Amino acid sequence: MATQPVHDTDLLDGWSLPAWTYHDEEFHRLELDRVFRTSWQVVCHISDIAGPGDWHTLDYCDESVIVVRGQDDELRAFTNVCRHRGSRLVDGASGCAKKLVCPYHAWTYDLDGRLTGVPDSASYPTLDRNRAGLVPVELEIWRGFIFVRLEDDGGPTVAEQMAPYEAMVAPYRFDELEALGRVTLRPREVNWKNVGDNYSDGLHIPVAHPGLTRLFGKGYGIEAEAHVDRMWGAMIDRESANWSERMYQRLLPPVPHLPQDKQRFWLYFKLWPNVAFDIYPDQIDFMQWLPTGPTTCLIREISYVLPDDRREMRAARYLNWRINRQVNAEDTALITRVQQGMASRSFSMGPLSDKEVCLKHFCRRIRAAIPEARLEHQPAAGWSARA
Numbered sequence: 001m002a003t004q005p006v007h008d009t010d011l012l013d014g015w016s017l018p019a020w021t022y023h024d025e026e027f028h029r030l031e032l033d034r035v036f037r038t039s040w041q042v043v044c045h046i047s048d049i050a051g052p053g054d055w056h057t058l059d060y061c062d063e064s065v066i067v068v069r070g071q072d073d074e075l076r077a078f079t080n081v082c083r084h085r086g087s088r089l090v091d092g093a094s095g096c097a098k099k100l101v102c103p104y105h106a107w108t109y110d111l112d113g114r115l116t117g118v119p120d121s122a123s124y125p126t127l128d129r130n131r132a133g134l135v136p137v138e139l140e141i142w143r144g145f146i147f148v149r150l151e152d153d154g155g156p157t158v159a160e161q162m163a164p165y166e167a168m169v170a171p172y173r174f175d176e177l178e179a180l181g182r183v184t185l186r187p188r189e190v191n192w193k194n195v196g197d198n199y200s201d202g203l204h205i206p207v208a209h210p211g212l213t214r215l216f217g218k219g220y221g222i223e224a225e226a227h228v229d230r231m232w233g234a235m236i237d238r239e240s241a242n243w244s245e246r247m248y249q250r251l252l253p254p255v256p257h258l259p260q261d262k263q264r265f266w267l268y269f270k271l272w273p274n275v276a277f278d279i280y281p282d283q284i285d286f287m288q289w290l291p292t293g294p295t296t297c298l299i300r301e302i303s304y305v306l307p308d309d310r311r312e313m314r315a316a317r318y319l320n321w322r323i324n325r326q327v328n329a330e331d332t333a334l335i336t337r338v339q340q341g342m343a344s345r346s347f348s349m350g351p352l353s354d355k356e357v358c359l360k361h362f363c364r365r366i367r368a369a370i371p372e373a374r375l376e377h378q379p380a381a382g383w384s385a386r387a
Contacts, residue, residue: 010364012363012367012374013352013360013363013364014351014352014360015349015350015351015352015363016349016350016351016352016359016363017193017349017363017366017367017373018348018349018373018375018376018377018378019342019343019344019347019348019349020348020377020378021193021366021370021373022191022193022194022294022295022339022342023191023294023295023339023342023343024294024378025294026381026382026383026384027294027370027372027373027384028191028291028293028294029384030370030372030384030387031291031366031369031370032061032062032291034369034370035273035366035369035370036060036061036150036273036274036290036291037061037150037151038149038150038151038152038153038155039149039155039272039273039274040140040147040148040149040157040158040161040271040275041058041060041147041148041149041274041275041288041290042145042146042147042275042286042288043056043057043058043065043067043077043146043147043148044056044067044094044145044146044183044302045144045145045146045177045178045179045304046075046141046144046145046146046175047144047177047178047179047304048094048179049067049068049069049075049146050069051069051096052069052070052071052073052111053068053069053071053096053097053098053111054068054069054094054095054096055067055068055069055090055094055095055096055097056093056094056146057080057090057092057093057094058148059290060290060291061150063079063150064079064080064081064088065077065078065079065080065137065148065150066078066079066080066089066090066100067139067146067148068097068100068111069111070110070111070112071111071112072112074112075139075141075146076111076112076113076136076139077136077137077138077139077146077148078113078134078135078136078137079134079135079137081134081135082102082104082105082107083107083115083132083133083134083135084102084104084105084107084118085104085105087102087103087104087105089101089102089103089109089134093182093183097111098111099111099116099117100134101117105119106119107119109133109134113133113134113136114129114133115129115132115133115134137149137150138150138152140157140158140159142157142158142159142162143169143174143175144174144175144176144177145158145174145286156227158271160227161226161227161228161271161272162228162269162271164225164228165225165228165230165269168267169279171257171258171259171262172257172258172279172284173257173306174284176306177284177304177305177306178304178305178306178307179302179303179304180283180302180303180304180305180317181302181303182302183300183301183302184300184301184302185298185299185300186298186299186300186301187292187296187297187298187299188289188296188297188298188299188332188335188336189295189296189336189339190295190296190297190335190336190338190339191291191294191295191296191297191339191342192274192289192290192291192297193362193366194335194338194339195274195289195297195299195335196270196273196274196289196362197338197359197362198331198334198335198338199229199268199270199276199331200222200224200229200231200270200358200359200362201222201356201358201359202220202221202222202231202355202356202358203353203355203356204334205220206218206220208330208331208334209327209330211240211242211245211323211326211327212233212327214240214241214242214245215233215235215236215240215245215249215266215323216233216234216235216236216266217236217238219233219234219236220232220233221233222355222357222358223357223358224357224358224360224361227271227272228269228270228271228272229268229269229270229358229361229362230267230268230269231267231268231269231270231358232265232266232267232268233265233266234261234264234265234266235249235264235265235266244319244322244323244326245319245323247315247319248316248319248320248323249264251312251315251316251319252264252281252282252312252316253310253312253313253316255281255282257306258281262281263281264281265281266278266279266280267279267280270358272365273362273365274288274289274290275287275288276288278324280320282305282313282316282317282320283303283304283305283317283320284303284304284305285301285302285303285304286301286302286304287299287300287301288300288301295339303317303321305317348376348377349376370387371387372384372387
């Protein structure tokens, strides 16, 4: 396994986060404030909001964000909240509208967020229309993917985070992608960190993922940059004994826009703290795991592809789905076992291998955001107020 070692003097650098941080309610609330409200979250691709009035939503951190394309073709993000009584404006994951009309009292907003209609407006003596438009949310488009951020803490943009890998990503033509199917939502009875820990962990691949081991042999690699984890594997020439994997090896056609060394190469990126891109020759997937409670989260994922009518490519994409469905099932079993084990009073912190560079880096960042994560044992209730 190829790794990039990281050396620090912090005595906790060789240890995992304490188990109590994976189920404590107060720690969960601090993570929402200090980790998620200040991080970039992927919403969708620009091709999903192609025409004026098209919109997509993303719910997290007790907020709902709507991204909408205006009549001027500009993309904007707002909180999905009416400025009158706080009602949700739109329901669902996506839609199209000429105006955004509140279903409670019919306050009406233009697609650029301006308040344009208030029934019986003269009866509101304190109303200032110029100050009652929708509340904007910071938006960034990186290579066709739309990200939002609730609060700016001075952290880097998505483009700045991915800067070390721009040349590596460029051949995949992200800007031209189109959705293959719809967003899938998969609730999980685990803390969100367990999903991310598992995603960036390379040590479990030869133990728990026989399919990936058959495809990549011992060539699965990991590394950690300041804001991004990278994992990768090149398919070996030996045919797999598994039908789906063997047919994928046989049928995956050449991809003209990719360099030769990426024709049979799987590439993964995890952006801090919870957004991942799985990059294959045949398709690009994004996945994010959003906390919904101290011991629950929601995995949100979808595949994107470039137009390609070749039968071999259609078959390869189907086989890719079959392979990764099995991998996902294996990972779900693993993270469930870990979440269950963390409830034991016998477990606090675990030692980390020098090869677990991504997990060590993640632990370091969580401890920086919430210093109480340095405590081995769960503090008494009310600790977050004192913090």
